[in-house]
Amino acid sequence: MPLEDADRDQSTPEPGPTPGSRRVSDTATMRALSHPVRVALVEELWRGGAMTATELGERIGETSTTCSFHLRQLAKYGWVEEAGGGKGRARPWRMTSVGFETPSTYEDTAAAVANTALVSMFRERQIDRYRNWVQSRSTAPREWREASTDSQFGYYMTVEELDRFGKELNSLLRKWFSEERVTDPAQRPPGSAQVELLAVAYPLELPPGSDTPGDERRGGHSTQPGEPE
Numbered sequence: 001m002p003l004e005d006a007d008r009d010q011s012t013p014e015p016g017p018t019p020g021s022r023r024v025s026d027t028a029t030m031r032a033l034s035h036p037v038r039v040a041l042v043e044e045l046w047r048g049g050a051m052t053a054t055e056l057g058e059r060i061g062e063t064s065t066t067c068s069f070h071l072r073q074l075a076k077y078g079w080v081e082e083a084g085g086g087k088g089r090a091r092p093w094r095m096t097s098v099g100f101e102t103p104s105t106y107e108d109t110a111a112a113v114a115n116t117a118l119v120s121m122f123r124e125r126q127i128d129r130y131r132n133w134v135q136s137r138s139t140a141p142r143e144w145r146e147a148s149t150d151s152q153f154g155y156y157m158t159v160e161e162l163d164r165f166g167k168e169l170n171s172l173l174r175k176w177f178s179e180e181r182v183t184d185p186a187q188r189p190p191g192s193a194q195v196e197l198l199a200v201a202y203p204l205e206l207p208p209g210s211d212t213p214g215d216e217r218r219g220g221h222s223t224q225p226g227e228p229e
Helices: 027-033 036-048 054-058 064-076 109-139 142-147 158-175 177-182
Strands: 022-024 079-084 093-095 099-102 221-223
Touching: 027 036, 027 064, 027 109, 036 054, 036 064, 036 093, 036 109, 054 064, 064 079, 099 109, 099 142
Parallel strands: 022 099
Antiparallel strands: 079 093, 099 221
16 A cells, blocks of 8 residues: 655545554565565465464465475564463464555655565565466356456546555455454454455556656555455
8 A cells, every 4th residue: 555645635634554464665575575485475474373484384385395495584584573381492483563564655766676576576466366266167156156246347538547556455455354353363254255356557658748756666565464455
């Protein structure tokens, strides 16, 4: 979810951060997560809760040694932490947040590049999961096929309208986000399933005369584990 820009329309206030999420803006921290194995690890920890390197390796198809190395690197930058309760070398790890958010603009080119790489990695994995759903949904129970949504709309908006639209949409989606259901499986209603929602809104082309300062780099992002974004 993009942070509020000082030069944007303020008629609709930007909601605060998603409960339990982490705001990340420094280059080193973003680069620390920008690795296929590390992204896979944090996604599994978000979904399944605390797990050991061995358990995670079985889920993502990597060795426990590889997972241990990447978990230590993630811990160095605050993405994960030891959950406690392990025996011997079987130490469970857990996420330190239920999601993360990055700013919408960067003046530093390196930070903008790091953000773009991180966002792209997550979005590509999410799109792959969407493709898998499209290809396999005919085998899903009818009630889940009917309840799922797949829509695309085209609008003509001013930048102020798009800004307000995004804030209103984020406010709506956050009403459905439950940190308790993410972190505690016992809080999930019987029969519930993890649902992933990917909402994006962007101009297909900029109108003539648009002001695009060369020192401003954009790329806001919000990710939660299969909850509305």
